[in-house]
Amino acid sequence: MKNLCLALLWLTLVTPFHSRAQSFSKVAGEAFLVYRMIDKFHVEPRTLNDSFSHDLWFTMLKLADEDELFFSDDDITRLRAFESTLDDEIRNRRSAYISLFTSLFIQRLKQADSLVAVLCSSGNNTTGTQRVQPKPQTIKPVATPGSADITALRNRLQVYIKEQGSCSRLRRQINYILRNAATSAVAIGDLYCEAIARCFDPHTGYFPLSAKENFESQLGKQRFRFGFRIKEEKDDIFIEDLQPGSPAYKSGQLQKGDKIIQAQWSGNKTDAVSPTATEELNDLLRMSNHDTLLLRVRKANGSVIQVPLLKEQATDAEVENKVKSFVLKGQQTIGYIYLPTFYEDWDQGNIGLKGCANDVAREIVKLKKENITGLILDLRFNGGGSVQEAMELTGIFIDAGPVAQIKRKDPKPIVLYDVNRGTAFDGPLVVLVNSYSASASELVAAALQDYNRAVIVGTTTYGKATGQVMLPVDTTISLESPEPRPGASPDNNSYIKITMSKLFRVNGSSLQATGVIPSVIVKDSLVHIEREADEPFALKATTIAPNKYYKPYPVLPAIDARMINTTAAFTITNHEAEKSLLQSDAYGSQLNEAFKTLLASDTGVKAAYEVLQLLIKK
Structure with a gap:
């Protein structure tokens, strides 16, 4: 179990700050609105039918009890009665299912709490037999007496404690949910709405207010x-x-x-x-x-x-260093820029002024004063963010033109253009990516690859080529006016993040579920992670017509990966503007030295440096 089903724990923690006390009837009403909202705006909506009901039934069970610790076989039997009727529950705003689910789950958690207390006090954390976890679809209901359910629950908990090596932590996590029955019911209701959202695609989600603020702070600069x-x-x-x-x-x-x-x-x-x-x-x-x-x-x-x-x-000055740059000095003087996310300033109305693209441009100006002959843009571990910022960042390196296409429900695609003539940097460019590079970072890497503007180095990216919009749960809103209607209840603080678009390359192909394949593959030591194609309900890759105004630059020289020397020697220093700032910032200096130490042993950076040397020589 991952922190007692991370999704439920997360929802439990934020729900005390809901201003309303949800009853099951309100949960049913909220579930209806959530489905209606997503169906209205989603790029590929799903029909509310028995197939959707089946997927929702398993998704809810997976979110609440991912490790199959708590629900008994008898519980599964009782819940299975709703497996093909949850569509009717949603459509008719009925609460029978969520009422039963909540009752059973809280009951099992209370039993687990008592059992874990005994296991913890006895110190018996190491007995039991390894339990093979079936996939949710393999659950077979077998009615058993209540005493047998308790014994089975005790055995599962005992095995889990042995595997995790922590007894007291499990008990605290259970107590998180059980401290307040009303809060528990609200949390499970929110989980139900989250399960509905996830049945559309992995990136559509349900957000109470604080969770929405935290999500937006990851995309904005002012956290x-x-x-x-x-x-x-x-x-x-x-x-x-x-x-x-x-x-x-x-x-x-x-x-x-x-x-x-x-x-x-x-x-x-x-x-x-x-x-x-x-x-x-x-x-x-x-x-x-x-x-x-x-x-x-x-x-x-x-x-x-x-x-x-x-x-x-955080103030602008405190977060100014979200973009980090260094100078790599060896046979060539190479600039290095690390961009961990595509952030923008959501609330200041300063589009293009306080986002990451402008911050990168400022760093390039500082690096050019160091007479760099090439540039590394590191998008590894960059999970995406603002598509607008991704488009503007691409425009830093190309001289105007289409950079991507977006397809919504409408048949005609929307073309994303870089309309600004000129570039901030026109020298040799390498973009570093890995399997954690997703969404907006893939848009940038793909566009620069399609334009023959950069050599992409690393491993195949995640493969998320969809765009999401955050909207309040209110079916009367429109995209032109995405604010709650006048007179709407101030207590309704829930939001939905809806996948409203699919992203396409300028050549018409899609990154969805396939990702960007680097021109130079450099393997890393990362363990295998699930990519977009592995996610439940991930949207499939499709194609559209290429943009007729797309005009690539001349093809870049071929780089043989076998020629790459990942032991390239260079020293790492800061540009002069950064050195001046660090002189009066002990905390920043400490972080700066730690970053330089990591770069010095980074095989990906060394490979990128070598690729640039080869490009410059050619």
């Missing part, structure tokens, strides 16, 4: 944060460091090495947590952006203090 990092040592959590200017730093009461012994949100005593794992504390910290956190820490002298903290939004 809510406390400003401290944590580290885990055995079963204890310590403050690793503080970010200057942050709420934690300005409190004057927290220092590196403080042991966190308890965290809770002010006014909600039932959520007090004594964390022993970083994931557990991070889940708690993501609960809200607007409430006061009460953090109890033990100082180095043994004293215990409680520090109130309120998240603040």
Whole structure:
């Protein structure tokens, strides 16, 4: 079990900040609206029928009990009565299924809580037989007496504790959900809406308010944060460091090495947590952006203090270094830029001014003062973000023209153009990608590859070529006015992220489920991850007509991967503007040195450096 079914735990943590107390009838109404909203806007909507019901039944079970620990065979039998009728439940706004599901799940969690308490107190964490986990579709209902269900549950928990090596953590995770019955019902209702969304595609999702804010902060520059990092040592959590200017730093009461012994949100005593794992504390910290956190820490002298903290939004100056650049000096002087995400400034109305494309352009100006002869743009581990920023970033390297195509429900595709003449950098260019590069980063890599503007180096990308829009749960809205209708209830703080478009290359082919295949393959040490094609309900790749105005540059010289030397020697330094900033920033200097150390041993960067040397020679 992954932190007691991560999806349910996450929803449980954010739902205390819902202002409404959902009843099952309200859950049924919300589920109806969620389906209607997605059906209205999704690029490939699904019919509400028995097939959808079947998929929803298994998805809900998978989200709630991923490791098949809690539900008994008898529970599965009772729930299976709804396997082909959930479409009717949604259509008619009925709550029989979600009421039964919630009742059974909470009942089993209470039983598990008692059993885990016994297992933890006895210290018997190492007995049991390895349990082979079947896929959800292989579950076969076998009615068993109640006592047999309890025995089976105890055996499953015992095996799980043995495999995970942690007994107390499992009990705390169960308690997260059971502390408040009303909250538990709300969380499971939200999980039901999330399951409906996921049956359309992996990237359509249901978001309570705080989860929506946290998602948007990942795409925007101004994140809510406390400003401290944590580290885990055995079963204890310590403050690793503080970010200057942050709420934690300005409190004057927290220092590196403080042991966190308890965290809770002010006014909600039932959520007090004594964390022993970083994931557990991070889940708690993501609960809200607007409430006061009460953090109890033990100082180095043994004293215990409680520090109130309120998240603040990072200023532009504090997040300016989201784009990181270095100068690699060897036989050639090469610029290196790392871009971890395609962010934009959502709320400031400064489109093109405070997004990542403009930040990259500024770094290029600084690097060009170092007389670089080539540039590495590192998009590895970049999971995407703003398509607008991806389009503008591509435009930095090409002299106007179409960069991608978007297809919505309408038959005619929308062409994304770089309308700005000129480039910020026209020298030799390498783009680094890996299997974690997705969405907007794939758009950039594909466009630069199609234009013969850059050599793509690394491993095949993730294969996500869809675009999502966040909308409030309100069927009266339109894309022209995506705000709740006047007079709508302020208590309805839920949102849906809907896949509304598919992205296509300028040549008409799709990256969906296939990804960008690099021109130069450089294997890395990453373990295999599931890619888009492996995700349940992933959309299939299709093709459209190529854009007739697409005019590629001359073909780049062929690079033989066997000629790549990943032991290339170069020194890593900062450009002069960065050096000046780091002189008065001890915290930034520490992070900068750590980054340089990682780059020095990075085989992908060394391969990219070598590719540029070969391009320059040719």
